[in-house]
Amino acid sequence: MDAIKTEVYNILESAIHAAVTAGELAISEVPTIPFSPTKTPEHGDIATPIALGLAKQARMAPRNIAEIIHEHIDADTLKRIESNTHPIIHKIEIAGAGFINIHLSDNYLYDTLQTITEMQSAYGTCDKGAGKPVQIEFVSANPTGPLNIVSGRAAAVGDTLVNLLNAVGYKAIREFYVNDAGGQVQRLGESIDVRYRQALGEEALEIPEGGYQGEYIREFAETIVETESDTHLQLKTDERVALFRDKGIAHILAQQKASLERFGVNFDVWSSEKAIRESGKLEEIIQLFQEKEYLYEAEDATWFRMTDFGDDKDCVVIRRDGEYTYFVPDAAYHRDKFDRGFTTVIDFLGPDHQGHISRLKNFVKALGMPDDWLEISIIQQVNLVDAEGNRLDMSKRRGQFYTLDTLIDELAETVGEQFAVDVARYFFLMRANSSHLDFNMELAITHASENPVFYIQYAHARCCSIFEQGAEQGITPKPIEAVSLKQLTEPIEHELIRKLAEFPSIVLLSAEAREAHRIPHYLHELAGIFHPYYNQHRVLDPANIEKMHARLTLVQCVQSVLKNGLTLLGISAPTSM
Template structure:
């Protein structure tokens, strides 16, 4: 309805401009907003005030002229002018009833947008080092990234998801040495205290047992130092396989997996450094090679090759983001932990230095998660050895509860994850509340079928019988779904979908507690069955964007 009403206002503005002798002149875009208070109608616009400078007229006079063009249109019940020139519009009840038919007929296509115009988008997320299992902080980033990709596809983008495997550098050698140490302990060697610089998690002990079982004693007649590479490769491979399995159990499957190590092996890191040299964006100082990122707005210059000749992680990250651009992606979206906020300007600086428009790069920063167990936050550090894995949380509360809880707040706000609340089957549990709305609708439809009452086609039902304020408000809420999708895509905020389905569930539960869908009035029953069928459809669409199931019974 918003799009149709916008067209009405645009035509009215064109007519008014013509009446004032300004036909064809550039005018501001018409923007409609939904007023926060119902007394101001369904939609409002400040276009009259924006036109005041163009037409050299009082904005209330302009608003009155636009009002005269709008108030006789069949979809509009009331047009009023407020304050200095706001135009408030209330649509007729009949127009909302007709809109319900449109929602039903579009089915799964409802909310499909051309906002993205098919532009290719790369959403890179999780990208955790393959040095240990995923923890719940990774889980929040995973839920955010996967939901964003789903929303962007719904909004008309061609969205591809990618996991960047940080499988190069000192961290991998440290992982290999950590596993080797645990393995030698299993062979009975006394090695002293386990080094604090090694990875501390108990998972390494289990991994060492697995290695020993599969390969036996590989250190016979061998120098342990010569075996570091073998242990590194084994650990990274097994841990990465575990990460894939954990993500699959969380409902996440990546389109691509990119390897940092491959960028070194394929010479892409060397290539990008050569290009930066050609563009005179690197210089030598203290036997190291520095990227002049401060010229591009970064707070200081950054090392890309250390004095010992080893290339930095930043060097490979530059090569990786250039590679994304070279693969033809119009928009690169990275989902990072909030502790990486300082990394944003240096990547933007690198893109600028390579002649790539930095506006094609966006970062969604995801804040920390506090897991509450007995009221106390649980430490989550792969170095400290005490952390709660994503798999443990999913096993305890389920995939849907975990994903929904991770998406309940803005990504950049801190999140307290209450395990007991996530497991409870009560209205206090947000995911239970919204899924129960869908299950309740399915139950009503089953009872209808068992009673021999079939759901009519839209053109067979008398939707004019849907006259209660609650029914009209639910139709309005359903109609706003495409706008919510577009806004979530525009601002990269998947929590908007969580808010939306929660609000819709609250409206339906309230309606259900006051009204009988199936009654002795067959015509009213038919209309209400259409209404709840549309609601079921919207819940399914919203749940799909969040990556949660739509249960038919609970």
């Protein structure tokens, strides 16, 4: 496809140059010619609005420009197109406001099948990223409680984006930043301490302000009592809180890791805030800021001149009590990312971190990193919608929340563990990151076509089933060289192949725009062509051997693309359902 596109590009580009040389087109510079796949076959296979784009510069009507470009296409090429002997172009038409529509010859379709067959699981990949190292930080939930479903969404999105970036040639890694230092984990230690002492009979104790009320804290404290009894009561309170804090972090972190693993997300790097703090990097940064005169003292605290960077207020970096605010370890952490050599860093944050974006970017700028080095985007909230359409509220602090594990447990009850993960991942991925997501629990467990996950997986299973059935009848697919692809004459077969041909550009687009949701949509569309095809046309037909083999090749390609797409999403491609 790429080679074909390039050839078409070159033909049009030289036509434009020729028109300019002939003095018929008054433009100073030939811009890049944009191509897009067409929405309807009437518009050919690919189209370009280049004539519309040149209209202003050339001071001519777009349609005229299109005509002129067409007339200046190399004479030999034109002759071959007209006589139907051109290897790739079947027809060039001017339509609408001045679109140049290119109808490709069937060779293009065969070429697509050839490419898929050759590349197999690599179909869809490319080396656009040129091996550039990219780091994606996501989830990064505080180690103070189980992962909620927003973290689940972030996990699915981040994981998939890493897959996508790697598919298009970057070297992307998954990183989880553990906030194992600071006020939140201190509160965790205090909360566990309260539950511990309560379990040992102390009364009149309350979870401190900002502490964690969750039942899991009580359970964990009771476990400590069971295994270690009351020995910790001998410690001073702050020592005991520190001990429980560390125990709690380790315990909850292990739980979070287990949940993520269950969800099919495996991080490459786990970074620790505590380690960053102990590395001395915070002091380096403070010193750097001091040298650059970004800091000043006021009200017994140290402030950063955020207003110099366009923010509406300055912010505290060292509190009155001498503690750093979270900005400092965060800035140090990002400096550390930079030092590790990533050319691009992407942070996915939760919806409650909106205020964070501009400040973090400003700190990064203050540290001298390029503006576009850090990309931050918010993964919007998730609402679980029950049968009645009611939304369940989630709050970690109030102690009642819907965890990622609960969600998968609940789904697994009806559809089994593997599909539970598949369905959850798909639902988390099918919306743009910036969109709020309504997770329809009822739809998720439906075993029918209205459930998009099953719809796509079923298409894959059907492909597999054809080969299985074929094998029973002693039919072995032939290698593509031995297949007459000309037998694929049905319009729906061409439509299917055109859709298959789109896959690599969808992958690339989705990776570069960081929009994972395009893959689920694409796969759904592909399945949406395959199912009708399957229904209308029989593949295994021993009465028509040549056609059968051509169709088997096509089905193999559909199967590959479905599988490759699902794999990018971390969703299984079942061979039977």
